[in-house]
Amino acid sequence: MAEREVFWNISNHWLFYFLSAVAMLIFIGGCYRNIYTWFKGWPFEGRPDAGAVVGALVKNVFGNAKIFLDDIFGGLTHVFIMWGFFVLFVGTAMSAFDDYIVHYLRGGVYKAYALSLDIFGLVFVAGVIMAVIRRYVIKAGKMNNRSEDIIVLLLLAAIGITGFLIEGFRFVAQPPPWMNWSPVGAVLAGVLGGKATVWHVTAWWVHVGLSLFLIGYLPFSKLFHVIAGAVNVALETMPPDVLTLEEREKIEEEFSRRHIIAGDACTRCNRCETKCPSNLSGEALSPRAMNQRIKDYVKEKYSISRMVQVMLKKEVPEMSREGVFKGEEAWMCTTCRACVEECPLSIDNLDIIRGMRGLKVEEGTEVPAMVGDTLESIFKYGNPYQGQKNKRAEWAKELGLKDIAKGETAELLYFVGCGASYDDRLQKIAQSAVGVFKKVGLDVGILGNKESCCGDPAKRLGEDGLLEEVISKNYELFEQYGIRDMVMTCPHGLKMFREEYPRYQKKLEIETEGTVNPQHYTELLARMLTEGKLKFSKELGKRVTYHDPCYLGRHLGIYEAPREILKAIPGVEFVEMKRNRRNSLCCGGGGGRLWMEEFEAREKISEMRARDAAEVNAQVLVTCCPFCMSMMEDAVKTAGYEDAIEVKDLLELIEGLL
Ligand code: SF4
Ligand code: SF4
CATH class of the missing domain: 1.10.1060 (Fumarate Reductase Iron-sulfur Protein; Chain B, domain 2)
Structure with a gap:
């Protein structure tokens, strides 16, 4: 009956057990040392949701889903190594169980077991070879090579190859009738020769020595990501x-x-x-x-x-x-x-x-001077533009807008944001917003001079004290005027109100009677488009591309709403830039950089983005974030595309077409 003697041709079993114990002790000590350092950080709050964790582990750990994004070769390489190694590891554990506890690897079960291990062994070795090619031949992704990278790859390759050599020499010395169920070993047996029992025992000890070394080395190398990576994926669901x-x-x-x-x-x-x-x-x-x-x-x-x-x-x-x-x-x-x-x-x-x-x-170390000025301006004036508080609503004075802070009522608050309130160019976005809202029949009001910064710059620049003050004041304001539904032109503010405010409200124990429901104007208008309430009466007749603002796209997952509106405009030739949606390139203005000096660079980030638009011959570069507008309008000028590309907020584009 088909089966295999585990320690065939091997003596001095005590040495194997001794080395295994040493490797396990080193492994446990190394893991303890790493996990000990984890607890030297401040603790996180709450617990991850079990369903979300299982989903994330299945998708991103076992499925390697994110590795495959834009890199199929890299994804296959990792899947081959990971799953090959995993099956070989499980196979070794099954063999130990069979030898020490219940002898079940016999007959058909053994044949299926032997065949599976050979297939996954091949997959594993192929994965390691692909990794070497990817890292050292193709040099994909400007990888940061250290000596441990080649050590790990050579170690894995040697373990895989010696595993097959053990099998091959065993078949040379004592060919069993079922050896074709181990096809790699059978092929090797056809080419190997010499003193097979001596070579077998040599390959066995080399294989065991390297495998045990790998176990001990794991916590001290990047291979520890097999444990820490899974923990990180689980924690990132929170x-x-x-x-x-x-x-x-x-x-x-x-x-x-x-x-x-x-x-x-x-x-x-x-x-x-x-x-x-x-x-x-x-x-x-x-x-x-x-x-x-x-x-x-x-x-x-x-x-x-x-x-x-x-x-x-x-x-x-x-x-x-x-x-x-x-x-x-x-x-x-x-x-x-x-x-x-x-x-x-x-x-x-x-x-x-x-x-x-x-x-x-x-x-107070290495804080750029302009960052200090920006934070001070928010503290003093309620905006990062050094604008006077009583000038905040100047942009709207000819528009006959309702001022909720003066007792007028409206169904929807338009939270304007600092950029569109104070920056001359960005005020045009706010004015277009009011024009569009009126045309589609929305009952909108503003908070006038009572409106204040949403806190985005304080959050991104790391000024927690100021941030908490801004959040508390805004909650007071919303409560005072009964603000519930809100539309916004700035994705940064939307991120604050939708995601950050509820977290801080809980932490700061701010009590409110109701909750604020903020939405970006593209979400609102896309819904109205579906309901037939947003209709275009004129054609545009231009080639248009869309720049995804990072805070609308990657931060809040709103990719389609602006595209749906754009594509619905008659006479629009819509074209995507090469980098779009989750792969979109930032305009360079987020994270408070709008208020910082330029850093030393080869090229401005915004000019790289302007080039993306020029490469697809866009006549209009549309965005829906005031920060992106500021950055991109400058960039098309400085990069030399001023005569070819117009930069517009989506609201400015559609205002005249309704
Ligand atoms: S953080 Fe580390 S693991 Fe994640 S993409 Fe960067 S280098 Fe890779
Ligand atoms: S600028 Fe670089 S480091 Fe910062 S969020 Fe974007 S990709 Fe990450």
């Missing part, structure tokens, strides 16, 4: 932590548990960097490098040698955070979320960078 100023002042930890786990989860695959607009423009920011610097700092701070020195009460020098902290990179982030979208393990580098900004603001 919204980012909200740390109030009061909490921040009490805690001693510098980073959150989630940030530290993210460092261990990161495989340095560099996908984040290849999509980061700042990095693409030649600026110094690398989300991968920043994440890894935090990891190295935390690991050093809680290294075994430092801990032993503390235990022996020796003088231990203070750890300097300068290596993690120094430099302007944290300010270069546009908070576009491209890195989060791209990361196979959903690492939220954006939240990590925001945490770093928070520490810088708290310590």
